Amino acid sequence: MNKILDAILASDTKPEDFAELPLPESYRGVTVHKDEAGMFDGLPSREKDPRKSLHLDEVPVPELGPGEALVAVMASSVNYNSVWTSLFEPMSTFGFLERYGRLSPLTKRHDLPYHVIGSDLSGVVLRTGAGVNSWKPGDEVVAHCLSVELESADGHDDTMLDPEQRIWGFETNFGGLAEIALVKSNQLMPKPDHLSWEEAAAPGLVNSTAYRQLVSRNGAGMKQGDNVLIWGASGGLGSYATQFALAGGANPICVVSSDAKADICRRMGAEAIIDRNAEDYRFWKDEHHQDPREWKRFGKRIRELTGGEDVDIVFEHPGRETFGASVYVTRKGGTIVTCASTSGYEHSYDNRYLWMSLKRIVGSHFANYREAWEANRLIAKGKIHPTLSKTYSLEETGQAAYDVHRNLHQGKVGVLALSPEEGLGVRNEAKRAKHLDAINLFRDADAGQGHRATGKAA
Incomplete structure (x- = not known):
């Protein structure tokens, strides 16, 4: 691994030099273990601790198959699917690996007693398999x-x-929270050079997810002038949705949970902000009953911020806690688009407000290859920016996942591999200089932790 890293850090390494580098027999990866899948049985989600279930193991380099690539991972990031994996909920990911392993002799590689996790990476191609033409070491x-x-x-x-x-890295093995990752070559996109x-590793999953959910015709198809309610508007997903709304001429109504998160949204350019904790919205009376009076109070507050208009689109991902309110506050003919359920998977809402007002609920999951490429292109052009707030070492991934699980973070948290x-x-200092304030926005908000970009090239 040291020779690989030296080659990446050197300024004069040629493609043929990478192709000639010997691959190590093993690498370090963040894993969960199959024999520990029941370790949190009986505990509520909040009490489950990723620091106990995530391990940093030395694992064998997987066999390279046709249409695949091995990538030296320079950095990765933590997504909520990594948190789910670490908690073994709503189910253990080893079921995914077992099913994938039954598909073919080649996919059998993924069915192992350990799961190398992670669904983001930036790095350098080391090897490509047969049939790969667009990428090279x-x-x-x-x-x-x-x-x-x-x-x-x-498909x-x-x-x-x-x-x-x-x-990848959630329902397949050999993910990005590691020193080497195995991907299909059609997962690869150019690293933004600034x-x-x-x-560069931080936007991947959440940026593409937000693009499909909000911008794509497969999601809400946002247009100029739309009022867009964004739950968790300074978080991993919401921070990109807020940027897409602003860049696309829409009006984001940002729902956050603290003054600090509200300030980040203002600094991104949003004006309509609701601090749900400060305004004490309680959409549930108890575990089984919602409070429509709170939906109405929430809707009134939104109209105060929009000049009397209801929202055209709700960017949903909390799920159970907020879904009834989301359906209620959407305008007649509007769209609730959902990609996750971080507060619970069983959604309840009053269907009268859906069917009689001709609203739509649209399910959205990650993004197709074209949508992911378009979302990455916007990052490369400096139209959308990373929302990285803090970076951890590979050894600290358990703590990073814990912080995301307990909502102690802003935007995205990165992991150095x-x-x-x-x-x-x-690689492009001139482009970087034009966007440095935006690139550092979430780091500046977390300045007390001392994590700020240097802009150093290597």
């Missing part, structure tokens, strides 16, 4: 997390509809 890349087989016609109009669609390794320090990997 030495290419600096990021990876989106869509894994598809495309042997069925169902050829929208790859997310492939019956064998999976999320970003450091950890900045092979990269020895923050700020490396910048």
Whole structure:
């Protein structure tokens, strides 16, 4: 691994040099263990601790198959699917690996007693398998997390509809929270050249998810002038939704949980902000009954911020806690688009407010290859920016996942894999200088932790 890292850090390494580098027999990866899948049985979600279930193990380098690539991972990040994996909920990911392993002799590699997790990366291609023409050793890349087989016609109009669609590093093995990752070559995209390794790794999953959910015709199809209610508007998903709304001429109504998070939204350019804790919204009377009076109070507050208009789109991902309110406050003919359920999967709402007002609920999951590419292109052009607030070492991934689980973070948290320090990997200093304040926005909000980009190139 040291020779690989030296080659990446050197300024004069040629593609053929990367191709000739010997691969190590093993690498370090963040894992969960199959024999520990029941370790949290009986505990409520909040009491489950990722620091106990996530391990940093030395694991064998997987066999490289056709259409695949091995990537030296410089940096990765923590998504909520990594938290779910670490908590073994709503189910153990080893069931995903077992099912994938039954698909073919090649996919059998993924069915192991350990799961190397992680659905983001930035790094350098080390090897490509047979049939890979678009990428070569030495290419600096990021990876989106869509894994598809495309042997069925169902996936050829929208790859997310492939019956064998999976999320890499969650429903497959050999993910990005590691020193080496195995990906399908069609997951690779060019690394934005003005970003450091950890900045480039941060947007992947959440940026593409927010793009499909909000902008794409497969999601809400946002247009100029739309009022968009964004739950968790300074979080991993919401921070990108807020940027897409602002960049697309829409009006984000940002729902946050603290003054600090409200301030981040203002600094992104949002004006309509609701601090749900300060205004003490309680959408549930008790465990089984919601409070429609709170829906109405919430709707009134939104109209105060929009000049009397209801929202056209609700960007939903909390799920159970907020879904009834989301359906209620959406305008007649509007859209509630949902991609997750971080507060619970069983959603309850009053269907009268849906059917009689001709509203739509749209399910949205990650993004197809085209949507992921378009979302990454906007990052590369400096139209959308990383929302990285803090960076951890690979050894600290358990703590990073814990902080995300307990909502102690802003935006996204990054993880350094092979990269020895923050700020490396910048190739275009002139472009970076134009966007440095935006790149550092979430770091500045977390300045007390001392995590700020240096802009150093290497």
